[in-house]
Amino acid sequence: VTAFVPTYDLPSVNRQILLGRRPDGIPLEADFMRREASIPEIAHGQFLVRNLYLSVDPAQRGWASDVSNYSTAVQIGDVMRALAVGAIVDSKNPAFPAGAYVYGWFGWQDYAAASANDVLTAFAAPVAPLSAYAGLFGINGLTADISLSRYGHVAPGDTVLVSTAAGAVGSLVCQLAKAAGAYVVGLTGSDAKCRKLLDVYGLDRALNYHVPDLDEGIAAAAPEGVNLFFDSTGGPVLDMVLRRMAVAGRLIQCGTASIASWSPLPLGPRNEREILTRRLSWNGFVVFDHLSEFNAAISRLQHRMAAGQLHFEEHILQDFGQSAGALELLYSGRNEGKLLVWTG
Amino acid sequence: VTAFVPTYDLPSVNRQILLGRRPDGIPLEADFMRREASIPEIAHGQFLVRNLYLSVDPAQRGWASDVSNYSTAVQIGDVMRALAVGAIVDSKNPAFPAGAYVYGWFGWQDYAAASANDVLTAFAAPVAPLSAYAGLFGINGLTADISLSRYGHVAPGDTVLVSTAAGAVGSLVCQLAKAAGAYVVGLTGSDAKCRKLLDVYGLDRALNYHVPDLDEGIAAAAPEGVNLFFDSTGGPVLDMVLRRMAVAGRLIQCGTASIASWSPLPLGPRNEREILTRRLSWNGFVVFDHLSEFNAAISRLQHRMAAGQLHFEEHILQDFGQSAGALELLYSGRNEGKLLVWTG
Numbered sequence: 001v002t003a004f005v006p007t008y009d010l011p012s013v014n015r016q017i018l019l020g021r022r023p024d025g026i027p028l029e030a031d032f033m034r035r036e037a038s039i040p041e042i043a044h045g046q047f048l049v050r051n052l053y054l055s056v057d058p059a060q061r062g063w064a065s066d067v068s069n070y071s072t073a074v075q076i077g078d079v080m081r082a083l084a085v086g087a088i089v090d091s092k093n094p095a096f097p098a099g100a101y102v103y104g105w106f107g108w109q110d111y112a113a114a115s116a117n118d119v120l121t122a123f124a125a126p127v128a129p130l131s132a133y134a135g136l137f138g139i140n141g142l143t144a145d146i147s148l149s150r151y152g153h154v155a156p157g158d159t160v161l162v163s164t165a166a167g168a169v170g171s172l173v174c175q176l177a178k179a180a181g182a183y184v185v186g187l188t189g190s191d192a193k194c195r196k197l198l199d200v201y202g203l204d205r206a207l208n209y210h211v212p213d214l215d216e217g218i219a220a221a222a223p224e225g226v227n228l229f230f231d232s233t234g235g236p237v238l239d240m241v242l243r244r245m246a247v248a249g250r251l252i253q254c255g256t257a258s259i260a261s262w263s264p265l266p267l268g269p270r271n272e273r274e275i276l277t278r279r280l281s282w283n284g285f286v287v288f289d290h291l292s293e294f295n296a297a298i299s300r301l302q303h304r305m306a307a308g309q310l311h312f313e314e315h316i317l318q319d320f321g322q323s324a325g326a327l328e329l330l331y332s333g334r335n336e337g338k339l340l341v342w343t344g
Numbered sequence: 345v346t347a348f349v350p351t352y353d354l355p356s357v358n359r360q361i362l363l364g365r366r367p368d369g370i371p372l373e374a375d376f377m378r379r380e381a382s383i384p385e386i387a388h389g390q391f392l393v394r395n396l397y398l399s400v401d402p403a404q405r406g407w408a409s410d411v412s413n414y415s416t417a418v419q420i421g422d423v424m425r426a427l428a429v430g431a432i433v434d435s436k437n438p439a440f441p442a443g444a445y446v447y448g449w450f451g452w453q454d455y456a457a458a459s460a461n462d463v464l465t466a467f468a469a470p471v472a473p474l475s476a477y478a479g480l481f482g483i484n485g486l487t488a489d490i491s492l493s494r495y496g497h498v499a500p501g502d503t504v505l506v507s508t509a510a511g512a513v514g515s516l517v518c519q520l521a522k523a524a525g526a527y528v529v530g531l532t533g534s535d536a537k538c539r540k541l542l543d544v545y546g547l548d549r550a551l552n553y554h555v556p557d558l559d560e561g562i563a564a565a566a567p568e569g570v571n572l573f574f575d576s577t578g579g580p581v582l583d584m585v586l587r588r589m590a591v592a593g594r595l596i597q598c599g600t601a602s603i604a605s606w607s608p609l610p611l612g613p614r615n616e617r618e619i620l621t622r623r624l625s626w627n628g629f630v631v632f633d634h635l636s637e638f639n640a641a642i643s644r645l646q647h648r649m650a651a652g653q654l655h656f657e658e659h660i661l662q663d664f665g666q667s668a669g670a671l672e673l674l675y676s677g678r679n680e681g682k683l684l685v686w687t688g
Contacts, residue, residue, distance in 0.1 A: 062621075070591070070621045234616035247414070248633075253620045268614040272578040273606055275628040276597045277406075277414045282626040284619040289592075 004126040005101075008052055008344030010089065014039050015343075017108035017323045019064055019074045025260035027064045029325035032080065040113035047091035049102060049112045053316070055083040055134045056326040056339040058232070058255050067262050070286050079107040080323075083120070085134045086112070100124050103133045108323045110343055121294055127302060135168055135338035136305065136312040137298050143287040144172035145297040147230070147252050148180075150290075151283045156181030158227035159246070161218070163237055165203065166193040168312075168338035169254065173230045174203055175310055182228070185221045187214075187237065189333045201311055215240045225249065233258040235268070242274045251282040257331065313337025348470040349445075352396055352688030354433065358383050359687075361452035361667045363408055363418045369604035371408045373669035376424065384457035391435035393446060393456045397660070399427040399478045400670040400683040402576070402601050411606050414630050423451040424667075427464070429478045430456070444468050447477045452667045454687055465638055471646060479512055479682035480649065480656040481642050487631040488516035489641040491574070491596050492524075494634075495627045500525030502571035503590070505562070507581055509547065510537040512656075512682035513598065517574045518547055519654055526572070529565045531558075531581065533677045545655055559584045569593065577602040579612070586618045595626040601675070657681025 013036045020033035042048050063081045066073045074081045084106040091098045095116065104119040106112035121133065128137065135141065154160060160177040164170040165186025174197070178184045185205040186197045194206035207217045218226075218240060225246025231238055232255035245251070259266060275282060290297075304310050315335040317326060323341045330339050357380040364377035386392050407425045410417045418425045428450040435442045439460065448463040450456035465477065472481065479485065498504060504521040508514040509530025518541070522528045529549040530541045538550035551561045562570075562584060569590025575582055576599035589595070603610060619626060634641075648654050659679040661670060667685045674683050 070623070231616075234614065234620075238616060253616055256617050256620055259614065259617070262614075262617055265613045267611045269609045270578065270603065270606075270612040271615065272575075272582055272597055273600050273603070275626060276578075276600055276630070277628070279414070279628040279630050279633060280626075281628075282619060282624075284621070284623040284625075286620070286623055289623060 004129050006052065006130060006344060008050065008087070010050060011110055012039070013037065014109055014111045015320050016079050016110075019076055019078055019080050021076060022066055023061070023064050026331045027061055027327040029328055031064070032324035034321065034324065037109075039111050042090060042092050042113045045093050046113050046115050047088050047093050047096045047098070049084075049086040049104075049106050049114045050089045051084040051086040051106050051110055051112065052342065052344050053085045053131045053134050054108050054320075054323055054341040054343060055085075055138065056323070056330055056341065057083065057139065058257050058330065060327055061331070070288075079109050081105065082108045083134060083139060084108075084112075085130050085138070096122065101126060101130065101133070103138055108341075110320070120291070121298065128305065131314050131316060131340055132312070134340055135314060136172070136310065137301055139287050140168040140338060141172055141301045141312075142290070142294055142297050143169050143254060143285070144176055145301055146287060146290045146293050147254060147285045148173060148176050149297075151250055151252050151281070151285065152177070152180075152228055152230075153250060154180040154182050154228060158182045159185065159222045159224065160228045160230065161185045161187070161222065161226045161241060163187050163209075163229070163231045163233045163241075164255075164257065165197050165201070165206065167232065170230065170232065171201055172310065172312065174201055176304075177228070177230075178202055178204075179304070179309060185218075185226075209237055215244075218244050222246075228252070230254065232256075235259050239269050239271070242271055242280070245274070245278050245280055248279050249281075251280060253282065253284045315339050317341045348473050350396065350474060350688060352394065352431070354394060355454055356383070357381065358453055358455045359664050360423050360454075363420055363422055363424050365420060366410055367405070367408050369405075370675045371405055371671040373672055375408070376668035378665065378668065381453075383455050386434060386436050386457045389437050390457050390459050391432050391437050391440040391442075393428075393430040393448075393450050393458045394433045395428040395430040395450050395454055395456065396686065396688050397429040397475045397478050398452050398667055398685040398687060399429075399482065400667070400674055400685065401427065401483065402599055402674065404671055405675070414632075423453050425449065426452045427478060427483065428452075428456075429474050429482075440466065445470060445474065445477070447482055452685075454664070464635070465642065472649065475658055475660060475684055476656070478684055479658060480516070480654065481645055483631050484512040484682060485516055485645045485656075486634070486638055486641050487513050487598060487629070488520055489645055490631060490634045490637050491598060491629045492517060492520050493641075495594055495596050495625070495629065496521070496524075496572055496574075497594060498524040498526050498572060502526045503529065503566045503568065504572045504574065505529045505531070505566065505570045505585060507531050507553075507573070507575045507577045507585075508599075508601065509541050509545070509550065511576065513576065514574065515545055516654065516656065518545055520648075521572070521574075522546055522548075523648070523653060529562075553581055559588075562588050566590075572596070574598065576600075579603050583613050583615070586615055586624075589618070589622050589624055592623050593625075595624060597626065597628045659683050661685045
């Protein structure tokens with residue numbers, strides 16, 4: 001038992017959040033239903049996970065949608081697909097013994113009958129609070145570290161622009177780019193968050209994307225052009241930044257949060273001429289393509305954490321029932337850090 | 345003197361094609377003016393090039409435009425910027441002696457007072473007809489070879505789609521991709537060119553992009569998605585293909601020929617979601633960024649030519665005055681192969 005493991009209940013029912021209907025854009029609380037099921041039986045090869053931290057991630061909007069995506073849609077009436085960190089409390093798989101901790105595809109529920117394929121990372125002895133395994137050492141940190149390693153090519157003196165700089169992924173991208181010697185400019189949704197980017201996260205410049213002269217702000221912040229744009233939002237801000245990229249600039253497309261619905265297909269300025277004349281390299285990134293790199297990336301992140309180089313904030317909802325409204329909160333931008341639900 | 349060197353005149357005046365006004369979209373014959381100037385004097389370090397083959401290239405549309413581009417605009421009244429192959433007939437630079445041949449930035453004119461910086465490739469003894477140095481061993485072959493080497497990642501079994509498959513670059517991309525083991529699908533503008541792609545260039549499939557059901561044709565030709573799209577056209581065809589890309593597909597953006605004008609900025613469907621969910625890598629390519637790779641690429645192309653692996657067609661206009669209308673001809677698609685003007 002380490003100092004990082006919380007105490008938790010083992011409820012006698014399995015509280016679940018189900019997808020109740022297909023969301024129209026951002027999933028709202030009313031799109032979900034709550035059910036109490038029995039604790040699942042585990043088959044040979046399976047193990048029973050008691051979820052402790054449910055993860056709330058922008059990608060869940062896509063999973064709840066029936067528009068073609070990089071993964072199949074969650075079916076109506078199914079437990080909402082989600083990542084979670086939990087403790088193994090029963091096991092019929094010697095590789096995943098009771099007492100170990102796991103991070104994986106366990107859904108918005110108290111208990112999951114899980115198989116090896118559902119696990120992203122497993123750890124016998126946490127070296128940080130368990131919640132960190134859903135964020136800093138979970139898909140947020142992994143996305144930041146692996147996407148920069150693979151597509152960022154950040155060199156000292158580069159100007160790096162991050163579209164959701166105060167977010168769970170963006171704040172880590174900023175810090176990793178800064179550590180690589182870049183001049184880091186962050187976009188965020190309020191003046192208070194701008195101040196935080198400068199004072200807490202150590203960015204060189206922060207811009208509130210709600211200002212009317214954002215394009216001029218970007219131009220002034222990157223007078224020689226943007227060498228790397230890490231973008232989770234898409235939409236008009238992306239169109240602006242494309243036209244402020246430096247020659248040979250890189251874009252990492254990690255989300256499209258600013259577009260509430262893709263049906264009907266929204267229009268925008270044609271961008272192929274910018275890609276050609278600026279010789280850009282625009283890369284879509286989904287962290288789940290890189291499972292084999294997870295352990296190495298977590299090691300790098302733990303090393304940086306131990307050296308005090310990473311600031312990472314968590315916003316932990318304390319009531320299981322708040323899961324259903326958590327994506328609404330996330331897309332409002334009113335959360336302060338990685339959004340999780342504590343179920344213990 | 346080799347069999348590959350033609351005889352040519354040394355006229356006593358320097359015929360020139362000047363940009364007469366800013367073109368509205370595709371440069372028309374009427375956008376140019378003709379002038380007869382005196383033969384230029386060469387300064388210390390310069391050499392006098394007698395142009396023999398003037399190159400006609402889609403990129404000239406951009407050079408003639410005043411919309412920001414990867415190079416500065418040609419000024420009104422200046423000799424039209426163009427690549428050409430010529431013979432050095434006088435020299436004040438020992439590295440470029442009289443009698444050698446050069447390919448470079450010599451403009452649409454009979455004579456250029458050139459400096460080392462104007463030269464892309466120099467060759468004392470041609471191993472192919474001089475015209476080849478403007479196409480197969482010029483920017484067309486170099487673009488095909490270097491862009492595929494750098495961004496194509498073509499593996500056996502890949503489906504490669506080429507948007508201007510019968511063009512000077514596209515036909516070489518098709519043949520190089522085929523040699524790498526790909527299933528190669530070409531788009532072109534007529535049924536006659538489709539037949540030629542199959543019968544002469546050895547493609548696996550050819551589609552006329554004027555048909556109303558092009559999207560279905562692409563889907564049928566690439567049932568498992570397009571792994572590499574080599575695109576010189578942009579526009580609606582690009583939008584279609586983006587939605588038929590395989591996961592982890594690559595796009596090489598080498599031109600935007602289908603868009604006649606970028607002012608006002610044309611609209612299209614937003615594409616960032618395709619880039620993200622299909623994890624695409626979309627790369628702008630301008631061959632002039634890769635000067636240091638030219639000699640190696642020419643060696644590879646010469647090796648393939650000698651092995652009989654490359655079919656390359658040239659369409660050579662025989663009258664200097666035809667230069668002014670050559671871009672109109674090129675954009676009409678009525679040329680049959682790499683378009684050049686013989687000035688000898």
